[in-house]
Amino acid sequence: MESLRILAENFGRLEGVGKKTATRMAFSVLEWDREDVESFAKAILDAKEKIHLCPICQNLTDKDVCPICADPERDHSLICVVTDARAVMAMEKVREFRGVYHVLHGMISPMNGITPEQLKIRELLLRIEEGNVDEVIVATNPTVEGEATAMYLSKLLRPIGVRVTRLAYGVPVGADLEYADEITLFRALEGRREV
């Protein structure tokens, strides 16, 4: 069944989905009503069409400027740099962070051929050059790539006179920020240190 195989292949391209899981998913969809299947296909197209990057922080949004960047109550002099949009969601759950974000869309990883040029670092520099930025908290994951990215940013930003800090090692080493609980993230934020 060619169409089933193609569907499973598509599921298999999702992050973290193996071949067996992808096949299960394809079978699962076939059990749905036609109406639900059509809604699913529409939801995929809709999301891709409506969601784009915020021109300021590079986070995903369906608005011209994302609600966080557009919020005058937030502290725009404090930028928390994260790897991806999911990390923003995780940080926002803490409810303690009143600054704004910058989403890099990846981490520096020579092993995987990801260089600083492929990340949204240029956009971060532009924001800082516009002034009014006092501190950049580098909240990349506490992994080798995350640390490498933090070091790179520190070396790049400190000469411009920006305070660069790193989340404290309250975050379990080697883990993904997305899976940290609120309390751990809060403590990591409180204990942040200069890089």
Next chain:
Amino acid sequence: MESLRILAENFGRLEGVGKKTATRMAFSVLEWDREDVESFAKAILDAKEKIHLCPICQNLTDKDVCPICADPERDHSLICVVTDARAVMAMEKVREFRGVYHVLHGMISPMNGITPEQLKIRELLLRIEEGNVDEVIVATNPTVEGEATAMYLSKLLRPIGVRVTRLAYGVPVGADLEYADEITLFRALEGRREV
């Protein structure tokens, strides 16, 4: 982001996908190129449109009659009754079974309100009434529901003079047939016993 939430909800409706995984998947799709996203939506609609149930064995197929039912080389007097289409795929990997299949699309489960009437048992009876069926191998999962379904089928079919067998307990108890390896399935098939 309403459209992201809706997309995540749709992923969450897939079998075995929790809320967190569903959100990851939704974010994952947004990272794809527009072209790939469109192919994904198309694959979903295509699969649902082209794949239907084989009128004989009730397995999923994109042909009028599925390739197994249409194969004159297979032994049509030997029917292996399974829970779902994935179990057929698992059985076919053994390459030792030369009979045909019948897909019930579920198991009897009073706990979950699933009665024999909701399964493709009527269609199985019709096949048997047409004659030429010597043996029915009940290859439902070795779980409570699987056993209940096997007992039900045995009581229903034996009076009609059909030999009813059950896969041997080579299959690990409590597991899903889909995850059994080929050798285990082969042994289970060899050691099948009368119910």
